Amino acid sequence: MKFKNSNSCIIAHGDLDGIISAAVLVINLNIPVTKRNIIYTQPFELDKIIISDWIKKIYVTDIAVNNREPEMTKRFIDMYREEIVLWIDHHIGYSLLEEWLGEDKVIAGDSPSCPQLMKDNGFIVPEEWLAAANAADRPTDYPETDLSRFLNKALKAVILKNGSNEIEKYFVMENIVLYLVKSYRGKDASMEKQVIERYGKMYDEFMKNTEEAVKRIKDLELKCKYKVGYLRLEKGEGSIDLTRLFIEAYKIYDIVIVQRYNIEEEVTIISTKLKEIDLVKLFDLVSGASFRVTLKGSHKEILEIIKERLERLR
Numbered sequence: 001m002k003f004k005n006s007n008s009c010i011i012a013h014g015d016l017d018g019i020i021s022a023a024v025l026v027i028n029l030n031i032p033v034t035k036r037n038i039i040y041t042q043p044f045e046l047d048k049i050i051i052s053d054w055i056k057k058i059y060v061t062d063i064a065v066n067n068r069e070p071e072m073t074k075r076f077i078d079m080y081r082e083e084i085v086l087w088i089d090h091h092i093g094y095s096l097l098e099e100w101l102g103e104d105k106v107i108a109g110d111s112p113s114c115p116q117l118m119k120d121n122g123f124i125v126p127e128e129w130l131a132a133a134n135a136a137d138r139p140t141d142y143p144e145t146d147l148s149r150f151l152n153k154a155l156k157a158v159i160l161k162n163g164s165n166e167i168e169k170y171f172v173m174e175n176i177v178l179y180l181v182k183s184y185r186g187k188d189a190s191m192e193k194q195v196i197e198r199y200g201k202m203y204d205e206f207m208k209n210t211e212e213a214v215k216r217i218k219d220l221e222l223k224c225k226y227k228v229g230y231l232r233l234e235k236g237e238g239s240i241d242l243t244r245l246f247i248e249a250y251k252i253y254d255i256v257i258v259q260r261y262n263i264e265e266e267v268t269i270i271s272t273k274l275k276e277i278d279l280v281k282l283f284d285l286v287s288g289a290s291f292r293v294t295l296k297g298s299h300k301e302i303l304e305i306i307k308e309r310l311e312r313l314r
């Protein structure tokens with residue numbers, strides 16, 4: 001099969017919504033699914049991607065204006081203004097895209113997902129893909145589907161996996177796009193399906209590890225008005241889903257401390273469910289989220305500091 005658009009490239013957000021919208025572009029514009037033609041990234045890493053000289057058309061999908069540094073997104077637009085054909089986005093700040101790029105080149109709006117926006121603007125979007133993208137990006141409004149669960153498990157597994165790198169993430173994302181596109185075209189997608197299943201099983205394993213880890217959380221019994229849970233993860237333990245762990249731990253604790261290793265580095269993550277606590281302030285940090293901070297350094301020393309700070313909260 002000859003591709004009309006081998007000089008086109010898609011830049012997609014590396015989450016399920018972004019990946020499905022890349023597949024929508026592929027089937028509508030007949031763009032090849034190769035590493036050169038589809039780039040998966042994050043809004044804050046847009047300035048790090050490399051686009052080959054022979055790319056003449058760029059399609060961007062599900063990439064928000066970088067909220068910490070909008071100028072970075074602007075610079076990217078200025079650099080590739082000629083090549084950018086279309087930018088599809090549904091995140092807050094999309095009006096800046098229209099301002100910088102011109103309304104002709106932007107499909108944007110408040111929408112549950114990018115495939116939804118594309119469908120509303122005349123693209124062919126299979127119903128199953130649309131439902132999966134909506135469920136992935138707006139889980140509170142749209143129920144999970146078999147497809148969203150199947151694909152998201154693989155995606156989460158490769159992200160959670162200890163020591164997984166960009167190449168492996170790309171591998172899974174590319175397999176998801178190929179799986180969708182080949183299935184849509186009625187071609188054999190069993191190889192891709194196998195890859196997705198393999199990572200799905202890995203995710204099930206990580207969930208089991210997470211459940212086990214939740215049971216090991218201990219009460220620190222501090223002289224503090226909050227209930228503080230503590231967990232230490234040893235080197236070489238299986239991967240866990242920290243977000244999931246915190247959700248479970250919040251059923252008992254207000255604040256949860258997890259000490260673990262990042263390769264050899266000792267890291268401590270402190271997380272709270274209470275809005276009244278600002279962890280950034282409490283630990284004199286310059287930035288971060290008020291509800292979750294990561295501290296580096298000796299576990300023992302950091303834990304002493306944390307205890308001392310938390311005990312100020314009587």
Ligand SMILES: [Mn+2]
Nearest residue numbers: 017062114137
């Ligand atoms: Mn999205």
